[in-house]
Amino acid sequence: MGFLDVIGLTAKITRPRLRAFLKKYANTGRVLDVGCGAAGYRDLFPQTTTLDIAPREGTKVDIVADAHDLSQIPDASFDVVLCTEVLEHLHTPERAIAEFRRVLKPQGLLLLSTRFIFPLHDVPGDYYRYTKYGLRHLLKDFEIIELAEEASTVETLAVLEQRIGFQCDTLGFRPFKLFWFLLAGLTRWCGWLITREYGDIRKQVPEKNILTSGYYVAAKKI
Numbered sequence: 001m002g003f004l005d006v007i008g009l010t011a012k013i014t015r016p017r018l019r020a021f022l023k024k025y026a027n028t029g030r031v032l033d034v035g036c037g038a039a040g041y042r043d044l045f046p047q048t049t050t051l052d053i054a055p056r057e058g059t060k061v062d063i064v065a066d067a068h069d070l071s072q073i074p075d076a077s078f079d080v081v082l083c084t085e086v087l088e089h090l091h092t093p094e095r096a097i098a099e100f101r102r103v104l105k106p107q108g109l110l111l112l113s114t115r116f117i118f119p120l121h122d123v124p125g126d127y128y129r130y131t132k133y134g135l136r137h138l139l140k141d142f143e144i145i146e147l148a149e150e151a152s153t154v155e156t157l158a159v160l161e162q163r164i165g166f167q168c169d170t171l172g173f174r175p176f177k178l179f180w181f182l183l184a185g186l187t188r189w190c191g192w193l194i195t196r197e198y199g200d201i202r203k204q205v206p207e208k209n210i211l212t213s214g215y216y217v218a219a220k221k222i
Helices: 015-023 093-103 132-138 153-167 174-187
Strands: 031-034 048-052 078-084 104-115 142-149 214-221
Touching (some): 015 078, 015 104, 015 214, 031 093, 078 093, 093 104, 093 132
Parallel strands (some): 031 048, 031 078, 078 104
């Protein structure tokens, strides 16, 4: 662990927020973790079945499959489908959402997080960014219980500055990335500068968090 990690400058700003969101929906039922990665939420969902598009070193992947085609899973098999930081990487998201709905039991819960204002990442498999309005349309066959912004507009600027530190070289000298992490740490405390936000340039439609980094969604199968 490097010095910047020790002092917390490189701790991802929004990671604790995602965990706090998921903790509200902790569940002892059968959970399908789609795009499981390191399966970091098993403590909240102890009966988790992991699924990923390929085997992962250090993580037991129970089902190797593409999220667009879960045909090896029977209908109405799971109480919860967990899909964190995956939707933006799906080339045909409506097909995957239909599969999630199919494998959920009646009244089953879909928990997902996805990106809105965020840099390219895990390229070339980075396809989409979502507004809350687009997510409501995509999930029209679900009852949306909660749709929450991940970060405020100013906090999102800090997230972007932090990602520049992670993903860019600065003047060709590695230690200069410290500038971006320090700037992110300062920026995130400047939210008080913005007193009102709008969804249009004429300032006729009040809106909030117009630059949020992403969204968290809890939606029930209907």
